[in-house]
Amino acid sequence: MNEERKEISITIINAGEEYAVKTYLQQYRNLMALINNSIYLENFGECGGQGRCATCMVKVVGLSGNANTMERNEAATIGKAGLADKRIRLSCQLLINEDLDGAMIEIAGDEY
Numbered sequence: 001m002n003e004e005r006k007e008i009s010i011t012i013i014n015a016g017e018e019y020a021v022k023t024y025l026q027q028y029r030n031l032m033a034l035i036n037n038s039i040y041l042e043n044f045g046e047c048g049g050q051g052r053c054a055t056c057m058v059k060v061v062g063l064s065g066n067a068n069t070m071e072r073n074e075a076a077t078i079g080k081a082g083l084a085d086k087r088i089r090l091s092c093q094l095l096i097n098e099d100l101d102g103a104m105i106e107i108a109g110d111e112y
Contacts, residue, residue, distance in 0.1 A: 009101060027096065030049060039107075054077050054090065058107055062103040064099050064101075067099035078090065088108070
C-alpha cells in the first residue's frame with residue numbers, strides 16, 4: 001500500500017535563531033528526539049525522556065488536541081522548577097503527531 005504520509009511542520013527557536021523543521025508521524029518518538037536530531041544542544045534531555053530532569057524544557061505555542069494535556073511526571077517536574085506557565089513543557093513528553101503541526105517551539109533558556 002502506498003499511503004501518503006502527512007507532513008508535520010514545526011518552528012524551533014534556539015538562542016534567537018529560527019529553524020523550520022518538517023517531519024512525519026512516527027519518524028521520531030518525541031519532540032526531544034526531533035530537536036536533538038535537528039539542532040545539536042549540549043545537555044538537552046539528560047534523563048533520556050523520562051520526564052524527570054527538566055533539561056528538555058521548551059515553551060510551546062500552537063499545540064492542539066491531546067498535546068495540551070500534561071502527564072503526572074511532566075507536571076511534577078515543571079512544578080519543582082517553580083514554573084506555572086502552561087506553555088512550558090518537557091519536549092520528551094510531547095509525541096510527534098498532528099497536534100504539533102504548525103507549533104512554535106522555543107528552547108528554554110536561563111529565563112525559565
